[in-house]
Amino acid sequence: MQRLSLKDTALVESHRTEARLNALTDTANRLTASALPVARSASTASIGTQNVRVFQERESNNTIATANNIGGILFTGDRQTRTVAIQGNASRFNQDFFRFLPGNQATSAIELKTSTPGISFSVYKDANFNRQVDAGELVASGSSINLEAVRDQELYVAVRSSSLTARNYSVDLIAKPGVGNESEPNNLSSQAKDVGNILARRSYQGVIGGRTSITQDPNDWFKFNVTSTRQVSISFSDRNFDNTSRADLFLRRDTTGDGFPNQIIASSRSVPGRPSSHNIQQTLAAGTYFIQASAFQGQVNYNLSFSAN
Ligand SMILES: [Ca+2]
Ligand SMILES: [Ca+2]
Ligand SMILES: [Ca+2]
Ligand SMILES: [Ca+2]
Numbered sequence: 001m002q003r004l005s006l007k008d009t010a011l012v013e014s015h016r017t018e019a020r021l022n023a024l025t026d027t028a029n030r031l032t033a034s035a036l037p038v039a040r041s042a043s044t045a046s047i048g049t050q051n052v053r054v055f056q057e058r059e060s061n062n063t064i065a066t067a068n069n070i071g072g073i074l075f076t077g078d079r080q081t082r083t084v085a086i087q088g089n090a091s092r093f094n095q096d097f098f099r100f101l102p103g104n105q106a107t108s109a110i111e112l113k114t115s116t117p118g119i120s121f122s123v124y125k126d127a128n129f130n131r132q133v134d135a136g137e138l139v140a141s142g143s144s145i146n147l148e149a150v151r152d153q154e155l156y157v158a159v160r161s162s163s164l165t166a167r168n169y170s171v172d173l174i175a176k177p178g179v180g181n182e183s184e185p186n187n188l189s190s191q192a193k194d195v196g197n198i199l200a201r202r203s204y205q206g207v208i209g210g211r212t213s214i215t216q217d218p219n220d221w222f223k224f225n226v227t228s229t230r231q232v233s234i235s236f237s238d239r240n241f242d243n244t245s246r247a248d249l250f251l252r253r254d255t256t257g258d259g260f261p262n263q264i265i266a267s268s269r270s271v272p273g274r275p276s277s278h279n280i281q282q283t284l285a286a287g288t289y290f291i292q293a294s295a296f297q298g299q300v301n302y303n304l305s306f307s308a309n
Contacts, residue, residue: 051080057088061096064124064156065131068096072103073175086171090119090161098157100173102149107180107202110155112145116169118162121145123155148180150195150202179303182206182220189252189261189290192221198232201307205239208247208302209295222291222304226284230308234280234291236268237303241275245298249278252290261290270296 061068073082088096102108112121122141124133139155140147149155159171182204183193195202202224210216226232236249249268252261268278276296293302 051082052085053083054085054087055098057086057096057098059094059096061098062094063131064097064099064126064133066097067099067156070098070100070173072101073173074103074108074177076103078103078177081174081176083175084173086159086173087168088159088171089166089168090159091163091166092161094166095161096159098159098173099154100157101154102175107148107150107204108178109176110145110147110149111174111176112157112171113174114143114169114171116167116171118167119143119169119171120160120162121171122158122160123147124158125153125155149175153196179203179205182222184217184220186221187217187219189221189223189292190259192223192290195222195224195306197227198224198306198308201305203303203305206293206302206304207299208293209245209297209299211299214295214297217299218295220293222293222306223288224291224306225286225288226308227286229283229285232280232282232284232289232306232308234278234282235303235305236276236278236293238275238277239301239303242298243273245276245300246270246272246296247276247300247302248294248296249276249280250290250292250294251280251282252292253287254290261292265289276300276302 055068055070058068060066070084070086073084084100086098090096102110112123120141120143123139123145124137125139126132127137128134157173159169161167161169180195180203185191186193195204204222206220208217208220234249234251236247238245238247248270250264251266253263253265254261255263266280266282268280270276291304293304
């Protein structure tokens with residue numbers, strides 16, 4: 001019980017943080033609009049559009065607990081790609097941590113890149129909200145990074161330099177709004193794409209079945225979790241129905257603890273001659289759940305979205 005209440009506290013805190021960050025984003029973006037000409041002249045060659053704001057680091061920021069807060073990158077409902085140009089100074093002995101949210105309801109693509117030699121990145125999520133890096137919290141690392149992110153996923157990036165002496169760097173943190181994609185292989189539940197904790201709406205595109213045989217791509221599995229009892233909505237639609245393409249949708253969970261989602265909680269079956277359209281609404285207790293999109297006939301190009309209230 002103790003552990004549960006701590007989690008709930010962390011979640012509430014996370015929501016508060018999100019609200020604060022979203023407010024910060026809107027303020028920051030409004031400020032950017034007026035400050036832009038100055039920012040552009042002071043920034044790097046990679047900055048050529050209006051959708052750039054410059055973020056100057058502030059020491060000390062050597063740990064997640066002291067990370068500089070960039071806030072959200074995208075506006076709510078934003079359809080434009082936006083860049084935060086981070087400018088700082090680092091050495092092998094002085095790394096810089098930054099905190100950000102994609103800041104948009106839709107899934108977004110996050111890119112980190114730099115033209116400064118010797119700079120590399122590590123992206124973390126602070127899954128247990130303890131402001132420390134724990135095992136399993138590294139999301140990606142490298143000298144450039146591309147990842148899929150969602151609005152309510154707060155992320156941290158560590159900028160590291162291989163230089164023994166302190167050097168200036170410039171890093172572009174780019175957020176592109178849009179939907180995510182399924183990730184093959186995902187024909188087995190053990191290969192399910194993990195879309196994480198669903199709070200805001202999450203959308204994905206994919207293809208199942210096959211033109212000649214549905215066995216080419218029989219299933220697309222996704223999994224998600226909710227951290228407290230929530231009304232969850234899942235919708236599936238066929239983007240380009242060709243009169244024969246059909247797919248079914250199942251909401252499942254593992255009740256035996258072996259990892260296989262044996263129990264079907266809800267299902268929606270396709271109808272001959274009609275585009276596959278499924279809406280599953282279910283009140284779910286805290287836990288991990290699986291979605292199985294299953295090919296029935298032909299090839300289906302689908303949209304799949306999740307939300308929780
Ligand atoms: Ca620094
Ligand atoms: Ca630092
Ligand atoms: Ca697929
Ligand atoms: Ca598949």
